[in-house]
Amino acid sequence: MKFSRRDLLIGSAGATAGLLLTPVPWKLLGDVSIWTQNWPWIPQPARGPVETKQSFCTLCDGGCGVRVRMAAGYPVGIAGIKNHPITKGALCPLAFAAHQLNWHPQRLREVRHRGRAASWGEAQAAFEKACGEGPVAVIDGRSGRAASSVLEAFARKQNGSYHVVLGAESEGLAPYADWSGVPVAALGYDLENARTVVSFGAPMLDGWGTPGRFTRLWSERAAGAADPQLRLIQVDSSLSRTAALAWKWVSIREGSETELAAGVARVLLEEHLVSSHGPMPQLSLAEVAAQTSLTTEAIRDLARNMVENRPVMVIAADGNPAVAALNVLLGAVAAPGGIGKRGEHLQPRAPSEASIGSPRALLLDSTVPWEFVPETAAEVFRFAAWDGGGNKADWLLPAPGFLEELTDVLTAPTSAVETYAVAMNLAAPAAEVKSAAQFLLQIDPTLPVVEKVIQARCEELFRIRQGTVYGEQPVAVTKFESAQKLEEQLRKGAVWMDDPRRLGGFRCELKKWPSGNAVSRGTNWDTAWAPPALPALATKLYQESNLREPPAGRKA
Amino acid sequence: MSARYGMVIDLDRCTGCGACMVACAAENNVPPAPPRATPRTGLTPMLVHKVTNGMEGTARREVFIPVTCMQCGDETPCVSVCPQQAVQVDKATGIVMQMPQRCLGCRYCMVACPYHARYFNWWDPAWPAGMEKSLNPGVAVRMRGVVEKCNLCHARLHSAKEKAAAAGRKELDPADYIPACLEACPTGAILFGNLADENDAVFSVAHSPDAFRLLARLGTEPKVYYKSGQAWVKALAEHHSERAKESKHV
Numbered sequence: 001m002k003f004s005r006r007d008l009l010i011g012s013a014g015a016t017a018g019l020l021l022t023p024v025p026w027k028l029l030g031d032v033s034i035w036t037q038n039w040p041w042i043p044q045p046a047r048g049p050v051e052t053k054q055s056f057c058t059l060c061d062g063g064c065g066v067r068v069r070m071a072a073g074y075p076v077g078i079a080g081i082k083n084h085p086i087t088k089g090a091l092c093p094l095a096f097a098a099h100q101l102n103w104h105p106q107r108l109r110e111v112r113h114r115g116r117a118a119s120w121g122e123a124q125a126a127f128e129k130a131c132g133e134g135p136v137a138v139i140d141g142r143s144g145r146a147a148s149s150v151l152e153a154f155a156r157k158q159n160g161s162y163h164v165v166l167g168a169e170s171e172g173l174a175p176y177a178d179w180s181g182v183p184v185a186a187l188g189y190d191l192e193n194a195r196t197v198v199s200f201g202a203p204m205l206d207g208w209g210t211p212g213r214f215t216r217l218w219s220e221r222a223a224g225a226a227d228p229q230l231r232l233i234q235v236d237s238s239l240s241r242t243a244a245l246a247w248k249w250v251s252i253r254e255g256s257e258t259e260l261a262a263g264v265a266r267v268l269l270e271e272h273l274v275s276s277h278g279p280m281p282q283l284s285l286a287e288v289a290a291q292t293s294l295t296t297e298a299i300r301d302l303a304r305n306m307v308e309n310r311p312v313m314v315i316a317a318d319g320n321p322a323v324a325a326l327n328v329l330l331g332a333v334a335a336p337g338g339i340g341k342r343g344e345h346l347q348p349r350a351p352s353e354a355s356i357g358s359p360r361a362l363l364l365d366s367t368v369p370w371e372f373v374p375e376t377a378a379e380v381f382r383f384a385a386w387d388g389g390g391n392k393a394d395w396l397l398p399a400p401g402f403l404e405e406l407t408d409v410l411t412a413p414t415s416a417v418e419t420y421a422v423a424m425n426l427a428a429p430a431a432e433v434k435s436a437a438q439f440l441l442q443i444d445p446t447l448p449v450v451e452k453v454i455q456a457r458c459e460e461l462f463r464i465r466q467g468t469v470y471g472e473q474p475v476a477v478t479k480f481e482s483a484q485k486l487e488e489q490l491r492k493g494a495v496w497m498d499d500p501r502r503l504g505g506f507r508c509e510l511k512k513w514p515s516g517n518a519v520s521r522g523t524n525w526d527t528a529w530a531p532p533a534l535p536a537l538a539t540k541l542y543q544e545s546n547l548r549e550p551p552a553g554r555k556a
Numbered sequence: 557m558s559a560r561y562g563m564v565i566d567l568d569r570c571t572g573c574g575a576c577m578v579a580c581a582a583e584n585n586v587p588p589a590p591p592r593a594t595p596r597t598g599l600t601p602m603l604v605h606k607v608t609n610g611m612e613g614t615a616r617r618e619v620f621i622p623v624t625c626m627q628c629g630d631e632t633p634c635v636s637v638c639p640q641q642a643v644q645v646d647k648a649t650g651i652v653m654q655m656p657q658r659c660l661g662c663r664y665c666m667v668a669c670p671y672h673a674r675y676f677n678w679w680d681p682a683w684p685a686g687m688e689k690s691l692n693p694g695v696a697v698r699m700r701g702v703v704e705k706c707n708l709c710h711a712r713l714h715s716a717k718e719k720a721a722a723a724g725r726k727e728l729d730p731a732d733y734i735p736a737c738l739e740a741c742p743t744g745a746i747l748f749g750n751l752a753d754e755n756d757a758v759f760s761v762a763h764s765p766d767a768f769r770l771l772a773r774l775g776t777e778p779k780v781y782y783k784s785g786q787a788w789v790k791a792l793a794e795h796h797s798e799r800a801k802e803s804k805h806v
Contacts, residue, residue: 033660034657036701042697043682043691045696045697046691046693072693079579079739079740080739090742090743091740093575093740096575096582099690102686103684206571206573215571218743219569220744223566241571241618249614251613430686537586539589540574541577543589544589545605547620
């Protein structure tokens with residue numbers, strides 16, 4: 001039989017038509033679509049034992065409790081701790097992806113000396129040599145920690161100096177510290193008892209203070225209510241997120257907060273809306289109106305609103321003494337619902353020294369904000385977990401990242417009640433890292449050891465028999481059998497909180513109405529905390545939604 | 557008894573912090589967005605929109621609207637258009653299920669969804685070196701070339717079912733099944749539960765006078781409700797497409 005070209009074409013067409021009637025091509029199409037989506041190089045989650053642990057976020061000084069889901073020894077999920085007495089399960093958006101930060105491309109994985117790779121041995125030799133040649137200055141971002149005692153002890157032994165960088169929220173309390181003599185670190189806002197909060201530009205609902213503390217209060221007592229239990233009045237030059245959600249938004253000309261505070265004070269005194277007597281501001285109401293772009297009636301309304309629903313507290317975005325003086329006038333200092341002084345059972349924080357002088361070496365702890373670049377000719381040894389770029393430090397030393405370091409967590413700067421917690425090193429470090437305290441301990445083994453300091457602090461808590469430990473259930477310290485049991489609970493993620501205390505015990509007096517825009521504080525540096533690197537999923541907030549502007553100089 | 561899982565989002569409590577979006581992405585192994593990703597091409601099963609009342613000066617107001625899959629009822633637009641049966645409504649839970657293994661990526665469902673709650677996966681899932689160790693082992697990574705949406709944290713539903721079965725219970729403990737967005741919300745703006753259970757808190761809030769649903773006139777019977785005491789916010793629900801012009805990403 002002859003097989004012609006015609007037969008070939010007929011056979012091919014028939015085979016093609018027949019094949020199309022079978023499920024084979026459709027099955028192949030589906031399979032190819034699946035195969036091309038599942039290449040061997042597509043990452044797969046780690047397999048291993050799954051467990052849940054509790055610890056504390058140390059990315060900022062808020063000290064939020066975190067429930068950490070671990071798989072194969074690595075954190076794979078973060079959630080808040082509902083039983084935490086301050087945060088009550090709330091976290092900031094970044095915390096939910098913080099466990100990915102340890103693998104961030106900007107993670108410091110090796111010692112760098114002026115941009116070149118170096119070893120820990122070289123860094124240690126260089127630091128020891130510098131210490132031998134002149135004084136050393138140590139800068140800490142969160143004083144009072146167990147690690148801080150190591151840094152401070154080293155500075156003292158070397159006849160050097162120890163300094164602290166304060167956050168912006170602490171700066172808001174600086175005027176009261178100046179007027180009363182109480183250290184900033186012992187002052188806080190008694191938000192829970194306030195019924196009116198007047199914010200002069202502070203982002204109360206957008207990351208101010210410990211995440212969740214004020215937003216939770218606002219949500220429970222104010223959100224959506226026409227006559228809320230908690231009135232939030234926001235003074236802002238633009239419609240900020242807080243202004244948009246506040247009970248009242250007072251729109252003023254940018255930078256006229258000082259003048260508005262003077263105008264409000266004048267109304268409070270002239271209309272006898274406050275019982276205390278204070279110095280009358282020099283500015284007239286008409287002058288205030290002209291400078292703030294408000295009407296005189298609007299200023300009067302604001303003053304009346306402030307006293308309608310007491311206790312009232314005024315919160316400044318910075319250390320503006322005129323805004324702070326309003327609290328003195330309103331009797332909101334050392335009073336419930338105002339500025340309070342908390343206990344200092346555990347961490348008498350070291351006062352910062354006035355000037356770093358001219359040290360031979362400068363050591364910056366990893367808690368010092370990345371933006372803080374001291375003007376100095378000293379050789380700079382900077383510890384950091386992430387490289388924020390553009391750094392002038394001579395030595396960049398890789399520090400432990402998120403949940404990679406055992407550290408204690410002290411009271412948040414805005415809190416009116418003292419707390420203490422221990423953040424465990426749950427994750428294995430992603431690189432060879434050392435904290436500044438570990439580094440100094442290698443140089444001088446006689447320094448205090450962090451574990452021992454934490455142990456001593458737990459013993460102190462047990463000794464004073466005060467406060468409550470919030471774990472799965474709240475347990476009074478008096479119920480604990482021993483200091484070891486208490487420490488065991490804290491290491492499992494419980495938090496100790498002091499008993500409620502009377503908020504008196506100090507006094508602020510105004511001799512004249514403050515006119516300056518900022519309080520002069522030679523002993524500390526004002527800086528806003530910002531992480532040098534954002535979690536990778538932060539793109540959801542500024543790239544894949546219209547919620548926020550992209551952060552300047554930050555990469556997710 | 558069949559459940560109808562749904563949620564009520566209190567818009568007066570939402571501060572637009574975005575914690576729900578980040579927590580959702582972390583829970584569901586959504587990869588970081590490539591530099592060229594936009595709000596439309598990115599993968600955001602939960603997306604919070606900022607919307608204003610259109611006024612200027614001190615009369616201007618803002619509201620944040622978290623938009624996710626509305627978990628429509630029987631008249632689910634995405635189910636009816638899918639040529640692959642990759643979308644189904646689970647009769648036992650009311651959850652609109654998306655099966656990426658069946659999806660061909662034709663994106664008919666994206667066109668059909670009136671809420672813009674579906675996203676096409678344009679890119680292979682990729683993380684910086686080592687970051688794959690931080691992935692949730694309970695959820696697969698997101699496949700390229702398929703359509704994605706919120707499935708009400710289905711992995712958590714499975715875990716809750718397993719826990720109930722291990723304890724010899726037929727019914728789930730509501731405390732065991734909490735979607736990641738709800739868990740993350742710092743103001744408690746999201747309420748989740750069984751809309752078919754009159755004793756569930758979500759039932760009474762969903763039937764309160766301030767509750768409403770987006771584009772209710774379309775008859776898709778969403779199981780995601782919103783709540784607000786502000787009239788202009790409620791008005792957004794039926795004028796979504798007009799308001800969308802103001803919010804560049806809606």
